[in-house]
Amino acid sequence: MADQIFDVAIIGAGPAGLSAALTARVRNKNVALFEHMDFSPKLQKAHAINNYPGLPATPGKDLMKQFVDHALAAGPTLIKEKVTNVFAGDTFTLLTPNNTYEAKTVVLAIGVSNSAMLNGEKDLVGKGVCYCATCDGMLYRDKPVAVIAYTEEGEHDADFLGEICPVVYFIPQYKTEYQPKHPTIQVLKARPQAVLGTDEVTGLTTDAGELKVDGIFILRQSDPAETLLPELAMDGPFVKVNRDQATNVPGVYAAGDCTGKPWQIARAIGEGLTAVLNAIGYIDSKK
Numbered sequence: 001m002a003d004q005i006f007d008v009a010i011i012g013a014g015p016a017g018l019s020a021a022l023t024a025r026v027r028n029k030n031v032a033l034f035e036h037m038d039f040s041p042k043l044q045k046a047h048a049i050n051n052y053p054g055l056p057a058t059p060g061k062d063l064m065k066q067f068v069d070h071a072l073a074a075g076p077t078l079i080k081e082k083v084t085n086v087f088a089g090d091t092f093t094l095l096t097p098n099n100t101y102e103a104k105t106v107v108l109a110i111g112v113s114n115s116a117m118l119n120g121e122k123d124l125v126g127k128g129v130c131y132c133a134t135c136d137g138m139l140y141r142d143k144p145v146a147v148i149a150y151t152e153e154g155e156h157d158a159d160f161l162g163e164i165c166p167v168v169y170f171i172p173q174y175k176t177e178y179q180p181k182h183p184t185i186q187v188l189k190a191r192p193q194a195v196l197g198t199d200e201v202t203g204l205t206t207d208a209g210e211l212k213v214d215g216i217f218i219l220r221q222s223d224p225a226e227t228l229l230p231e232l233a234m235d236g237p238f239v240k241v242n243r244d245q246a247t248n249v250p251g252v253y254a255a256g257d258c259t260g261k262p263w264q265i266a267r268a269i270g271e272g273l274t275a276v277l278n279a280i281g282y283i284d285s286k287k
Ligand SMILES: Cc1cc2nc3c(=O)[nH]c(=O)nc-3n(C[C@H](O)[C@H](O)[C@H](O)COP(=O)(O)OP(=O)(O)OC[C@H]3O[C@@H](n4cnc5c(N)ncnc54)[C@H](O)[C@@H]3O)c2cc1C
Pocket: 011, 012, 013, 014, 015, 016, 017, 034, 035, 036, 037, 038, 039, 040, 041, 042, 043, 045, 046, 047, 048, 049, 050, 051, 052, 081, 082, 083, 084, 109, 110, 111, 112, 221, 222, 223, 255, 256, 257, 258, 262, 263, 264, 265, 266, 268
């Protein structure tokens, strides 16, 4: 895929990302739209949306279907993979667990993380704290690890890690009937509290006790944005943007819940449009 350079890479296909993708296609740009789950599982859970103009009392699932059908009909390249890293250079390189992509600009539309970062997590990213078992699992071969899962994606990661690690503590933060595939996997009912270690991870504290582990894999619907692109300026847990939805990294824009409150569809849609129009302006300014 790296032989093709997309004009715009949009990470996340909730309302913000779909709005950005639609407008970019209307402007005839070549768009990569990344979505690792099922198009805003969060909004699909909403019983009825009553404040999106023109579509009263619409179930979240139906509204998302209309957004998805409209945006995909415009012809972005939908890539059902999780972006794990973005590297800035002449163009942007985006990594997913199995592939590499290139784009001239990036729009972050990843939504908001449904859980705060754990104490100690930020300082130990890449030193034992990981967000993708396919990418980093082999580094922890033959070592004890924990998987903290906020989504079912964590079950696949636990099954994979169970093949290569002597102990995998699987700690789901949602209701699940998960049946581990390997005897090395122990399912724990616990709330994670803090990542332990100074230069590297040595353990995890939970409300059910302390676990000695070398690696902690954390699977959220949306990872904290700064773990994708470490040089990104943040405003607390949100991506810092100006009125053009531009971040501090030239060529990188952000839209929707990831930029702050209010967490609302209409705001996400408007920000997605603003972000991508300015991303297109950025490409034009470089010609
Ligand atoms: C129960 C509930 C009810 C709600 N009711 C209303 C309401 O009535 N009115 C209203 O206006 N708003 C409502 N909201 C809020 C609304 O859902 C959000 O404001 C809106 O979905 C934000 O859109 P977004 O595109 O910014 O983020 P999201 O909808 O969270 O979409 C982000 C997408 O990015 C994907 N993603 C994240 N990281 C990556 C990655 N690294 N690689 C690839 N894909 C990635 C995720 O899978 C997700 O699909 C409600 C929310 C909930 C939970």
